[in-house]
Amino acid sequence: MKVDVHFTRAEVDAAALGESTVVVIDVLRATTTIVEALANGAVGVYPTSSAADAAQLAASLGREDALLCGERKGVKVDGFDLGNSPAEFTAEVVDGKKLVMSTTNGTRAFSAALEACRVLVCAFTNLGAVAAAVSADETLVVLCAGQGDRFSIDDALCAGHLVRRVVETGTNTFELNDAARAARALAEELNPDRAFLEDISAGRALAEIGLAGDFEICGEVDRHDIVPMMHNQAITLAGA
């Protein structure tokens, strides 16, 4: 099994993804929020690049069934129903709804993965489920959303814990690229506890706008046993 981790979107050769399963990670907070929403009964999540695209898509999906979600600079977009805090996406709020979502880094990462044959959504909260879902793949590409175009350690650490799980439970031989090796080594040293999350770049930015409460869900490993999958630009539960 070939395992390539990419720490930024710029490092991905999108045209070469055809045969690969791509796992997209944005721990703080887009992929954590998507996992939470689908675990709580949302029927689908539709990532869009801009807030304007999101509003247009919500209208076309039927505004009464859709919720507009997302942030800019961490804060809920004006006029949207929800921001990007996983705790907002309770069953009471999202069950049966279609969520149109626009976030700064996360939804852009999905657009980098569009050429892949299978695109899965990963956070710490569904790490084990994703590891199991990719175990039989020949080529796994893990795409960290990063911050802007820069390395983000929370995404890299999640990638590393995923690589560890895949390698430790696998019976294949594994060929890791440099970033996969580095991520795995990182996972030997670090865990996504509160002290870690509040002291990293994206975590400090969240705490500054009063969203440190998000660390609780974002750092909870294996909170859900589900694998969201993107198909035709909609993210739904695999097998659903």
Added chain:
Amino acid sequence: MKVDVHFTRAEVDAAALGESTVVVIDVLRATTTIVEALANGAVGVYPTSSAADAAQLAASLGREDALLCGERKGVKVDGFDLGNSPAEFTAEVVDGKKLVMSTTNGTRAFSAALEACRVLVCAFTNLGAVAAAVSADETLVVLCAGQGDRFSIDDALCAGHLVRRVVETGTNTFELNDAARAARALAEELNPDRAFLEDISAGRALAEIGLAGDFEICGEVDRHDIVPMMHNQAITLAGA
């Protein structure tokens, strides 16, 4: 002290480097080779982006005092005097010479650092000397050359060992960016021994073209107690 590591050139905001000391790292092999050349008596190293620029600069420096060095795809450029293997740069060959050098990733990294007030050259071979030289800085930027525009674990590991030395010997408080934290964690797990170097992306590429002998010098921590510094596009020994 603010310590920012960047794993690829694309992540550097070149225009913001003005007040910083920038440390450039390309373990396999440009910065290892530059350290070796200056330790063995070369009077200066002149990085150039293209082989054509290199030939032109060598002519203007006086061809009898200059050596043309560098590689493309790891192999010595046709018509050049030397390739990019540190072991080629012995005192017998380089003492008193000006070296015009063009390599795939290393010399490009120097061009990303041109706006900085101080640019130092680092490899495992002069790690301690560089750590000591930056210990009083307010802002340290560590620029990993990477492979093409991608993460390279040898450069990241060297950056991590540098960060460890700086933090462990320093009396300052330190503010590390995400990549500096990750590099430091990597350095807790890994060392640049032969087993590591021959199993990583750049190392496998070198071994395939018969240059595995380079690992010996490239992985030797603190082989030299010198700090090469770039000024006006020439690299010489700091204080020389």
